[in-house]
Amino acid sequence: MTDEAKTWFITGATSGIGRELTTAALRRGDNVAALARKADGLDDLARRFGTTLLTVPADVRDEAAVQTAVQRTVETFGRIDVVANNAGYGLFGAVEEAGDAQARAVFDTNVFGVLNVLRATLPVLRAQRSGHILQGSSVYGQSAHPGVGLLSATKYAVEGLSDALAAEVAPLGIRVTIVQPRFTATGFLSNLDVATAKPDYDGTVRAVQQAIGELTATDFADAGDIAAALLGVVDADAAPLRLALGTASAESMRTALQARLRDLDETAAVTAAV
Numbered sequence: 464m465t466d467e468a469k470t471w472f473i474t475g476a477t478s479g480i481g482r483e484l485t486t487a488a489l490r491r492g493d494n495v496a497a498l499a500r501k502a503d504g505l506d507d508l509a510r511r512f513g514t515t516l517l518t519v520p521a522d523v524r525d526e527a528a529v530q531t532a533v534q535r536t537v538e539t540f541g542r543i544d545v546v547a548n549n550a551g552y553g554l555f556g557a558v559e560e561a562g563d564a565q566a567r568a569v570f571d572t573n574v575f576g577v578l579n580v581l582r583a584t585l586p587v588l589r590a591q592r593s594g595h596i597l598q599g600s601s602v603y604g605q606s607a608h609p610g611v612g613l614l615s616a617t618k619y620a621v622e623g624l625s626d627a628l629a630a631e632v633a634p635l636g637i638r639v640t641i642v643q644p645r646f647t648a649t650g651f652l653s654n655l656d657v658a659t660a661k662p663d664y665d666g667t668v669r670a671v672q673q674a675i676g677e678l679t680a681t682d683f684a685d686a687g688d689i690a691a692a693l694l695g696v697v698d699a700d701a702a703p704l705r706l707a708l709g710t711a712s713a714e715s716m717r718t719a720l721q722a723r724l725r726d727l728d729e730t731a732a733v734t735a736a737v
């Protein structure tokens with residue numbers, strides 16, 4: 464890869480992983496178009512890094528705002544090298560507990576927001592015949608347990624569309640990496656939407672909720688370490704399609720994948736009879 468400064472397009476840039484990624488990219492001299500619902504949350508970075516940071520107010524659910532953000536990025540920096548589809552939030556509760564509005568809302572941001580960003584940025588990447596898309600997934604992109612059904616559903620959706628996307632855009636010189644961090648110390652847990660509890664789920668969903676509440680600092684990755692890993696991935700010659708960040712994430716997904724393979728093996732006779 465070239466040593467030239469890259470131009471990043473990062474959603475959810477005001478906090479957590481997005482903010483660390485924005486800061487790390489700027490610190491090494493890259494350009495960043497940082498999308499944020501409250502753009503003044505990046506004022507300190509604007510003062511520190513000047514014209515290499517373009518702050519754009521945008522809610523990822525607003526397709527027109529995302530398209531305007533892309534236009535401004537290209538007007539300012541001339542290109543986009545890395546798209547980080549990072550904005551997202553979680554919904555906690557049993558599948559049955561999550562109301563229709565809550566379920567649709569989390570898909571609106573975590574899935575339809577991602578699609579808005581893809582539709583807006585891909586014409587630029589296709590014209591360049593280059594670019595790297597980082598798709599924000601999670602340990603919950605391949606595994607799930609009680610309480611995270613709707614969150615997992617959004618991340619599984621992102622992973623499914625990304626598998627197809629990667630094959631569609633590879634011949635056009637564009638790379639896709641699905642990013643699967645473990646629990647990370649950000650505002651994610653305090654920003655969770657929580658469904659109204661039904662007592663029948665006390666032994667499953669509420670037990671998990673309690674266990675999550677009892678996690679200690681060592682159970683969480685540092686968002687700066689996630690950002691550093693992502694910088695390494697976009698600089699490498701070969702891009703992985705999937706990137707587990709944290710052994711806990713890798714092990715949860717390994718267990719889930721092995722269970723799926725076991726199901727395939729154990730039902731092979733039924734499968735073959737059809």
Ligand SMILES: NC(=O)c1ccc[n+]([C@@H]2O[C@H](COP(=O)([O-])OP(=O)(O)OC[C@H]3O[C@@H](n4cnc5c(N)ncnc54)[C@H](OP(=O)(O)O)[C@@H]3O)[C@@H](O)[C@H]2O)c1
Binds near residue numbers: 474522576599
């Ligand atoms: N933290 C973890 O344990 C963990 C683990 C695996 C994966 N992830 C994923 O990492 C990504 C970043 O999360 P985080 O941990 O950094 O949490 P965070 O600190 O809560 O950051 C989430 C960011 O997304 C933005 N956002 C949410 N909805 C948005 C919308 N509709 N339009 C634009 N921006 C929106 C938030 O903006 P506002 O400030 O305006 O709300 C915020 O900047 C998420 O996709 C999450 O699923 C997190």
